[in-house]
Amino acid sequence: MLSIDEQQRVLILSTLWKIAMNQPEDPEFPSLGIFKCMVSLLHKSTNDKSWVLDGQNIYIPYYAAHIVGSYTMNSLDFAEKAVESGVIPPLLDLLRGKISWVEQRVAVRALGHLASYDSTFETLAVHEEEVVKLTMGLASRCSELVYNEFVSVKDTNLRVNYHKNLITRGFGGLEMENRKAEEWASQIQCWSLHLLNCFAVRGRSIDLICNQDFLKDLSSMWGGLVNHTSPSGIGLIRILCYTQSGRRKVSESKEVIECICNLSRSSDAWQYMGIDCLLLLLHDMDTRYKVLEVASFYLLDLIELRKLGERSKVGQKITKALLIDFKNGKSRIKIPEIDRILKQIWVTKVDKKRRERSMSDEKLEEKRVMVNLIKQQANNSFWLGDIETAVEKYTEGLKLCPLKLRKERIVLYSNRAQCYLLVNDPDSAVSDTTRALSISKPANSHAKSLWRRSQAYYMKGMAKESLMDCLMFINAFVTVDKRKQEKIPYYAVQMIRKLMDSTWFFASAKSKLSNESNSSSNGNSSNEEFTKDEMSGLYTILEEPMIRKHKEAVKRKLNKYGKQKDSFMALSI
Template identity: 65%
Template sequence: MDFHKKMEKLSITSTRTTNTNTNTNTDFNITNMWKEQTCTNLCCFFCLVKEPKSSIRRVGIASFFKELPLIDDQEHVMVLKKLWNMAMTQPDDPEFPSLGIFECMAKLIHRGLDNQDWLLRDQNINIPYYAAHVIGSYTMNRVDFAEKAVDSGVIPQLMELFRGRMSWVEQRVAVRALGHLASYESTFDAVAEYETEVINLSMHLASTCLEEVYTMFVGVKDRNKRVKYHRDLLTRGVGGLEMENRKAEEWASQLQYWSLYVLNSFAIKGRSITLMCKQDFLKQLCEMWGGLVNQTSPAGIGLIRILCYSEIGRRSIAESQEVIEKLCNLSRSSDDWQYMGIDCLLLLLTDPDTRYKVIEIATLCLVDLIELTTLGERSNVGEAITRTLLIDFSGSQSRTKKSRAQRTLEEIWDLKVERSKQEKMLSDEKVEEKRVLVRLIKQEGNHSFWVGEIEEALLKYTQALLLCPLRLRKERVVLYSNRAQCHLLLSDPDSAISDATRALCLSSPVNSHGKSLWRRSQAYDMKGLAIESLIDCIVFINGCNRSEMTSNVCPPLEKNH
C-alpha cells in the first residue's frame, strides 16, 4: 500500500471515529496508525504537508514535530530548509505554530549545542541556524505566535546562540528572533529576565560585528579557509567569492540592525538607559549608518533619538561634543534620516538642563535650516527650528561682547522676524525692482568669478542676497550656491557647507538642487567627512539628467536662474 493510500485509509478511520464522538481516542489512534503504517524516512514530511485532509495532516505534523528532535536522520537539514522556506513565505499561517513547531525548534537548538557529535554529523551544523530563523520568521508579525514561542521555551536556547556559542551567523538569526519577542508588550518581560546581559551583548555586537565579520570571513581571501557551512548558507551553494562577500557584508549589517532593534525595544520603555548612555558607545552609535545598506533602518541615529526622549539620555548626549557635531552633520545632509538629527538637536535645545551645553554648536548648524518648509511628511520644519532657537532671545541689542552663537541668533531674528515683517509691506512693483537689481549685482559677481577675482565675486553675491526679497526663493538658491563655490575655491569648507545647505533648503523639493549637492559633497570631502560627502554625491548623481551624467561635468558656477 503506497503512502497516499495509507493516508486515505487514515482519513476514513478518522471520519468514523469522529462520528462516534470519541475525539480523545481519535488523536491517539491516528498517531499510532501514522507510526505503524508510514515509512520512517523524514522525507515523508514533504508529502505530509500536502495531505488534503486537515485532520490527518495536523495530527501527523504534530507527531512529527515531537519526534524530530529525538531521532537521527541525514535528511534533517532538508526538512529544516523546507520549514525555513515556509516560515519565510507564510509567516502568518497559524498551522505550524499551533502544532508545536516552536518547541521542536527549541529542542533542536538545544540538541545541537549539547551534543557536538550529532551537530558535526551529516549537515546538522546548519540546523540551529534554520531553527532560530524559523522562530524569528513566525514571531515577526503576530503577538499570539510570539506568546506561543515564549511558552515553548525558545528564549533560553536563543540566548545561547546570542551569546556566541556557535558563530556570528547564528547570532544574527537569534538576535532577530529576540528582537521580535522584545517588541511585544506581552512577551517583553520574558526577554527582560536577561536584561543586563541582553543589553551588554547587543551593544557589543552592534559595535563590533562589522569588523568581526570582515576579519573572520570577508577578509579571508582564500575561500578554502572560510567556514564551509557559512559559505553554503550565504549563497545557497551558488555563487563565487564576490557573492559570498556581498552577502556576508549584508548579513553583518543586518546583525548590527537587529542588535540595535533590541536596544530600541528596551530604550522605548525607559529601560537600561544608563547602560546605553556610556560615552564610548554613544560615539560609536554616530558611526552606525543604516540607509546606505539597510534602506529602512535609521541605525544608530534611531537609538540616539529614542535616548533623547529621556532625561538621562539627553544629559549624556549633551556631554559629548563629538556626538553633537555628528548630529549637526546629519541635520545638514541629504540623508533620509536628516529629520532625526534635527529632532535630536531640538529635544536637547528644548530642555533647560541641556540647552546651554549644546547651543553654541547647534545654533551654527540649525541657522542654515530655518527656511526649510517640508521635509518628508513634516511641514513647517524651519519654523519649528526658529521657535526653538529663539526661545529666550528678545532681539534687543547688547553692547557686551557676543559669542558667535549669539550673533547667529541675531541673524535669525533679523531674517525671520524683522526682515519678514518689513517685506510684507513691499508691493509687487517694488519686488520686481529688487529682482532686476539683484540680477545685475549677480552678473557683476559672475564676471568677477570668471576673471579669477573670487573674493570680489563673494562680496557681490553677499550684497545681492541682502537685497533679494525672501519670497524670491529660486534667485536665492542660485546666489547661495554660487557663493558656496567661492568658499570652496577659497578653501573655506565650513562656509561652503553652510551656503550649500541654505540653497538646498530653499530648493523645491528640498535637497534637489544638483550643483549645491555637488559643492557640499566637495566641502564635506575637504573636511574628511566621507559618509556625508558620499551621500550628497549619490543624491546628486541620482538627480542628474541624462546629459549631465553623459558629460560627467558639473559647471562650476550657475549663470542663469
C-alpha cells in the same frame, strides 16, 4: 527530529524555514508544536558540541532560530507560544556567541521580534542587563566580526564551508560571498538596534545604553543595506533623547552632537531625525546650553527649511527653539559667537520678514532688477579670476535680495559656495549650499548645490555626507528632463568610485585589521599607501566647465588659489 538521519533533518528544517518565511502567519506548524521542536534542537546544538559538529548538524541551529524568528515576526499569539515553549534560553546561548556570528544574526532577529510585544518582552527582560550588554557589543563590533572571520579570508577554501553555503545558497563565487556577507553584517547591526530600541522605548536600560563609547559608535551607524527602513543609529539616539537621562548623556558628548548636527545638514533620509534630536536637546533647559554653541552654528543654515518629507514648518520650529533666550531683538546669552548667530536669525526670520510684508510689487520688481545686476557683476568677477570681489558682490546681492525672491537667493548662495570651494573654504561652502537647498522646492533638490556641497564635504574628509549628496545630485541631474535621457556626468561617477571605498561597511574593520597587522610586523609601512588612498586625502574632483568663455584666462588666474585646471563648475546664471 533528533532520531532521523542528519541529512534528512537538515532538509526538513530548510523546508520548514522556507515555509515560515513565506507564510509566517500560517498557524499549522505552530499549532503542531514546532517551537518545542526548535527548542530541543537548539538545546542539543548548544550543549552537545560533538553532535552539532557531526556532518550537516551544524546547519540546524541557524535554521531553528530563523524559523522561530519568522513565525514570531508578525504574530503575538505565535510569540507567546514560542516563549511558553522555552525559546529564550537557547536563543540567548546563540546571542552569547556560543557557535558563531551566523547564529548570532538569527538569534538577535528572533529576540528582537519577541521583545516587540509587551507580554513577551517581560519574559526576556528577566535577562535585561545581559541582553542589552550583549546586543550593544554585537551592534558595535559586527562589522569587525564578519570582516575578520569571513571577508578578510581571501582564500575561499579557508572560509567556513557552512557559512559560505548559507550565505550564497550554493551560487556565486568570492564576489557574491563578500556582497552577501556585507548584507548579513548590516542586518546584524540593524536587528541589534531594533532589540535595543525595544528596551529604550519602554524607558528601560537607558543609562546602560547611554555608555559614552557606545553612543559614539551609535552616531556613526548607517541604516540597513537591505533593511532600508532601519533608521540606523540615529533612530535609537532619538528614542534616548525622549528621556531626561538620555538627553543628559547625549549632550555630554561633543562628538555625538557634531555627528547629529552633520546629519541635520545632509541629504540623508534620516535628516529629520537629526533635527528632532537637536530640538529635543534645545528645549530641555538642563541640556540646552551644553549643545547650543555647537548646534546653533549648524541650525542657522536650516531656519528657512519649510517642508521636509511629511513635516511642515521645520525652519519655524528651529527658529523658535534657537530664539528662546532672545527677546525684543536682544539676546540674554553673553557668548559672542552665539549672540551673533541669534541676532542673524532674528534679522532674517523676524525683522527682515516684517519689513518686507508691506513691500509693493513695483518695489519688489525693482529689487529683483538690482539683484540680477549685482549677480552679473559677481559672475564677471568670477570669470576674471577675482574670487574675493565675486564673494563680496554675491554677499551684497544676498543682503539686498528680498526673502520672496527664492530662486534668485538660491543662485546667489550656490554661486558664492562655488567661490568658497575655490579658495579652499569648505565650511563656508557647506553653509551656503545648505541654505540654498533649504529654500529649494522641494528641499534638497537644487542639483548644483548638491554637487558643490558634495565637493565641500569631500574636502573636509566627510565621505558619508559627500556620498549622499552626490547620489542626490545624480538623481536630480537625470530626472530634470527625462525626455533628454541625460547620461550621468563622468565627474560624478568618479566621485562615487572614490567614496565607495571610504563608506564601505567594512572600511573601519579593514583599516583596524591592517593597522594591527602592521603593528605586529614591527612598523611595516605598507599600510601607509592604503590609508592615504582609501581612507583620507579627499579632494575636489576635477570636472570640465560648462561655459568656455574666457577659459584660458580663468585657468591662469584660478591657479593662484592652488587649484588644478578646470576644478570648477559653471555658475548658476
